Amino acid sequence: MSxxxxxxxxxxxxxxxxxxxGWIDVFTRDIYRNILLDSIRFSQQNKGMQIHGWVxxxxxxxxxxxxxxxxxxxxxxxxxxxYTAMKIIDAIVNHPQESRKHWMLNEFEKYGQQNRSTHxxxxxxxxxxxxxxxxxxxYVSRLNYVxxxxxxxxxxxxxxxxxxxxxxxxxxxxxxxxxxxxFLNE
Numbered sequence: 659m660s661x662x663x664x665x666x667x668x669x670x671x672x673x674x675x676x677x678x679x680g681w682i683d684v685f686t687r688d689i690y691r692n693i694l695l696d697s698i699r700f701s702q703q704n705k706g707m708q709i710h711g712w713v714x715x716x717x718x719x720x721x722x723x724x725x726x727x728x729x730x731x732x733x734x735x736x737x738x739x740x741y742t743a744m745k746i747i748d749a750i751v752n753h754p755q756e757s758r759k760h761w762m763l764n765e766f767e768k769y770g771q772q773n774r775s776t777h778x779x780x781x782x783x784x785x786x787x788x789x790x791x792x793x794x795x796x797y798v799s800r801l802n803y804v805x806x807x808x809x810x811x812x813x814x815x816x817x818x819x820x821x822x823x824x825x826x827x828x829x830x831x832x833x834x835x836x837x838x839x840x841f842l843n844e
Contacts, residue, residue: 665732665788671710671724672731673800674786676739679769682762683716684746684781689753691822693745694719695836697738705734708840711801713808714822720804722791724840735786743781797842801828 665672678684685691691714701707706729711722725731747766750756766779773780791797805828808820817825827839 665730665735667790668725668730669727670731671722671791671797672788673791673804674721674723674731674735674788675718676721676735676786677718677783679780679783680765681717682765684750684762685714685716685822687753687756689749690746693749694738694742695822697742697745698837701734701738702838705729705737707734709824709837710797710840710842711804711824711828712837713804713820713824715807715811720807722797722800722804731788739782743779747779747781794842 685694694714698707698709698712702709706726708724708726709721710724711720713720721735723731725734747763750759750762753759756762763779766781769780770778773784789796789800791800805817805823805825808814808823809817814820817823818829819826822836824835824837824839827835828841
């Protein structure tokens, strides 16, 4: 792994990306999205995670986040990914109407076999590519990038229209989105 992409300062704000192996579109169903969002909420309430910006796309998650002491960003994100991988794969196995069940499980198993450090299945790519946001310009640039993802994908015309994002929280067009946001100026 490159030395450039590391969580070096436990008190810093980071931009990170978590991607499903093979860019598989898992987060098209509420059941799978809710497992991930519930895990993030748990980390906010119990692991000192502060979300400053986010977007959940069909196959990846962008986060701008930090952690309060004594919690470490790398450990918190690792716990989220480990827990959600197990829970989402279990949900796929037990989802009676999942039309892509066999295909997805075969893909997750194929990726798991390619990596000795995983169990039978691999759900998330191992890399998070954390980038420390060292100043306001970097923060604003990454926040705009995060919020523009659904627009660039052609899912919505305006960032705040995407339900699985902090864009509307920043526009104040709704009281609160699915995740609590820690704004920098608060």
